[in-house]
Every structure is written in structure tokens, then in C-alpha cells.
Amino acid sequence: MGAAAPRERPPRRDFVLLFGALGAFFLSISMLVATLPLYLRDLAADPVEVGLVVGIFSAGVLAVRPWVGKAVDTRGRRPLLLLGAVTAAVMSPLYVVFPTVLALCLVRIVHGAGLSAFTSASTTLVTDLSPPERRTEFLGYLSTGSILAFAFGPPLGIEIAARFGWTWLFVAATVCAVAAAAFGSGLSKPRRASHGEGPVDYRAALLRREVVVPTATLLLVTLAHGGVFTFLPIRLEQTLAFNLGFFFLAYSAASLVVRLVAGRISRAWGDGPMVWGGLILYSAGMVLLPRIEGVGSMILGATALGVGFGLYQP
Template structure:
């Protein structure tokens, strides 16, 4: 199925991806507490954490253009360099403004690495096995997200914040070394499709092929932002004593387990039913976290969220690949993920302000409502009209926006 050089490239890319996500995830259980220990309120914690998505969002257009025009590798290297540098700068930040600036800079890492990684995997994948290979290669996220938080929580408890930041930076540096020998395939240039003849990056969000996935990810991003920002504080508020990193590990285990069969099955049954199922799982996870009062319940909430994320993000990547020509993939995936970026950016300050009034628990109840709305939107607006959308979302119809669709 793959030639030896492609296997080597994918192997190096896979290990580099593991290091990237482990570096990022190692800071998940400690950063909110680190910011709070500096005297921040819930709203201030949310503002600082939300700046990560501001960096993501602001850099999306330029990085998407870089990945499509200059190549995936240079974009990968840029993302990995940021993930290696940013943890070192946290150590020297002395105010909320400086922490927010570093957090925004850190956001560039995902904007560059994730879109270039997904685009390069698709470039190297035979179309008939695209979903399967995306499923395999996307395992770097749950494995990294499983190892990173546990490592970060352990290092912080044993040696403090500084040791955790140094370890995170070291993982990024090792990832840089692994990316250097990768060679990307030559991409054949195609004339731009009608939706991409307009040069304005943001106006392309108006096309229904992108608009509905981006809107779904906006609502999911709000819930995910609540998870990454406020779960450590919710656990502390609940009086439950356990390593919060284990919640992220439970999410990673679920994500890892579910990706392998889903990626292969989506090549046969379409992306729609799996995206719908992932939104059901996301809603259930938010409900469980809303009601959680024990270690087991928190772990269950994390497990369900991981299962939802393990399906949703790879399936959205495959959906955007189906709907794009090779030289448009970076732009299409980036446009789709804009919704996720905005959701995360809004989650911190908006939900943080609410948490100061009603506590951290209530925001997870609201998050369940948001993901339920996302499911309703996908069921009714994922195709040209409601009947076609429902059939596609349930696996009973084709994707009319796919490049090779007979429409």
C-alpha cells in the first residue's frame, strides 16, 4: 500500500507527533493552577488560558497559505519550534499580561503543526485508505495526551513547575530533530475550485462545505475549552483528591481505542454517522462532568470526552480532505478548525466570568447544551437541505460536497 520512503516519512512523523502532543499536554493539569497561584481569579485564569486560541486564530490564514504554497515540512518545523520555546518563556513571565502573551505565542504551535501534520498524512495516503491512515496517524494525539498530563502532574508534584516547563521544552526539541529528515511528496497543482477563487481567507467560511463543520467545531470548542481550562479547578472545588492528569489519561485511552476501527469504517460507510456519534459522546461527557462528585465519575467524563474527540477531529480532517483538491487541503482544514479556535478562545473569558458567579460546575451543564445544539446543526445543515443532511449524518447518503462526488 505504501512505498518504503513513505513508510519512513510516516514513521518519523508519527514519533514527532507523539512528542508534540506530549509536550503540550504535559502543561494541561498545571497551567491553570500556575496562573491561579499568581493571584488570578477564575475569570483571569480563563482569559490567560483563552489566549492560546487567540494565537491559533490569528495565525491560521498565514500558516494555511504557508503549508499549501511553501510546503508542509516548513510549517511542521515552525510549530515544533514554538512548542519547544514557549515552555521556557513561562518560567520568566512575571505578570498576567506576560503570561497571556506567552499563551498566545504557544497557540501558534497547534495552528502550524496540526494542519501541516494532517495535510502531509493525507498527501501520503492512497485515497481508498485515507480514513484508515488518518485514523492510525491521528493516534499521536491520544497517546501524547495520555502520557503528557500524567508526566506533567507527576513532575509538578515532585519537583515543581519549573521542572515541568523544562521537560515540556525538551520534548519539543527532540521532535524538531525527528522532523528534519522527513521528505514531503510533490503536490500537483490544480486550478482553484469556485469556492477558493476568492482570495479572502475568511470569506471562504461562507461556503456550506466549510460553514457547517466550522460551526459544529465552534460549539464543541467551547466545551473543550471548558474541559482544558476548568476541570482542574472543578476537581479542587468538588473536594475530590486525585491527580487531574489521570482524567486526561482516561480521555486519551478512549481516544486511542476508538480511532482504529472508526477510521477504517468511515472509508466504507462515510464520515457523517461517525461525526454524529462523536457529538452524542461529547454531550454525554459534559453531562457526567456536570454531575461528577467522585474520582470514578470524573474519569468516566474524561473517557467519554476522549471517545468523542477521538472520532470527531480525525473525521473532520477526513471530511475536509474529501472536499478539497491536494493544493487546497491546508486551507480547507485550517478554515474548518477556525470554529474550534474561536470556541476555545471564547470559553476561557466567557465561561470564566460565569464561573465567578455560579461556580465551575454549572459551566459543564451549559457545555452539554452547546454540544447537543452542535448535533442538531449537523443533522440538519450538513448537506444542501435538511433531508439530504439527515441522510448523510446517519450514513444513508453521500457527501455532495466531496471533490469526487457525483452530486
């Protein structure tokens, strides 16, 4: 009998650089999650304007997604990753340079486009660099890295804004984005590239039931998610007398813990029951949010949301 083939080892240096870039980039993004609504309130924006500026970020993400998907293959992974990081570095200081609703909407659209480029490139890079038999494992690491950044980014952003002011918050976000670009610039070119299987009929693909149902569900969850996380910081600041970033820390911690065991839950229950369980818990968290009056109810609501989201989107 022949000897077993040696297990392929991933390029450690590239993974360290990639996850460094990932952590720095999402720290830059997440520091603005809880603070931007408060910043807009201090600019005397009304609730409609707050929702518009925060929500229009997603328009930037979606608008360039088809182009980004093609460019990752045709232009390369590293250039798109660097483009996303540099875009975030350029946009972050503009929040204080142009403090008007119209200007901030434009900044947010471009900032969202940068996020789209970075996430598409980083996910594809992990796929390229991972041995096929360990691809899911390393994609899980990618997800965990972003969750950790979103756990610590909001409380860090709020602390910086409270101690040093809004300008230094956006300076810190800029520094993190520059660090992401620095990490990304050290990446080597992938050893293999995916060129796809030819042109894709996106219109036909979007009409397939297995695409329509999860997409519609994700859209509804994302709408609820975006609405809550836009106005929750303002309400929590009025209700609780401590760093409201800890809500996001509890939320991310719960999501991270459940993702670590999501594979076992899926094998035991099946994907369908796990998703339904996640949606029920997420809905329960939504019901709890208006009833937050103290630390205990805040942690309970954040945990229900985090566990629900982790089960629904492991």
C-alpha cells in the same frame, strides 16, 4: 492479462521521523493542558485571568491559520513543521521567565501560532508521503499519535510539577519540543508537492451550507470543550486525592478506542446518526462533570466525553 501493479510502499524512514516529531510535539503541548490552570492559580490569577490565559492560545492558532495554509505550499512542509517545533521550544521556558498575566497572554498567542504551523505541516506531510489508496489509513495513524500523546501528557506533566516543581515542568515541555525539532530536521523533502487548484474564494466557501453547519457545530463543541478543560483541573484537584491527569488518560483512551471502530460505525449507521450520537454522549459527559465526587464518577464522565468526541470528530 497483465500483472497487477505493485502496491506503493510509503517511505518508512520519513514516517518514523514524522511520527516521532508528532509524538514529542504533542507531549510538550499536552503536559501543559492540565497543569497550566493550576500554575496560574499558584500565581494568584483570578478565574477570569485563568480563562483568558488558557483560552487566548486559540487566538494564536486561528490568527495565523490563513498564512500557514499558504506557507505550507509556498515555503515547504518541513520548514513550517520546524518553525512550529522551534516556536514551542522557545515559548515553553518563557512561562516561568515572565510569570504575569499580560506576558503569559503574549506567550500563549505565539505558542498557539506554533501549534498551527506544526499541525498544518504535519498533516500535509502525511498526505504527501502516503500512497493515495492508503491516505486515510495514515491520517488515522497521525490522529492516533496525537491522542496517545494527550493521554499520557497530562498525568506526566502533573507528576513532574508535583515532584520537581513548575520550572522543571516547563523544562520538560521544552525538551520535548526540541526533540520534535530534531526528528523533523531529519525529514527528507517530499517527492511531490501540492500546489492547489489556484486561488480560493474563502468568503464564498464560508457561506456554503455544507461549510456553515459543521463549522458552527464544531465552534460550539470547542467552546464547551475549552471552558471545561480550563477549569476542570482546579475542581478535580479539590475533589480527588490523586493525579488528576488520569481523567485525561481515561478521556483519551475512550476517544482512541471509539476512533478505531468509527469507520465501521459510520458504515452501519451513516455519518449523520454517528455525529448526533457523539453530540448526545458528549452532552451527557458535560452533565456528569459537576457531579464528580469520586473515581467512579470521574471515569464515567471522562469516558462519556471521550466516546462522544471520538464519534463526533473521528
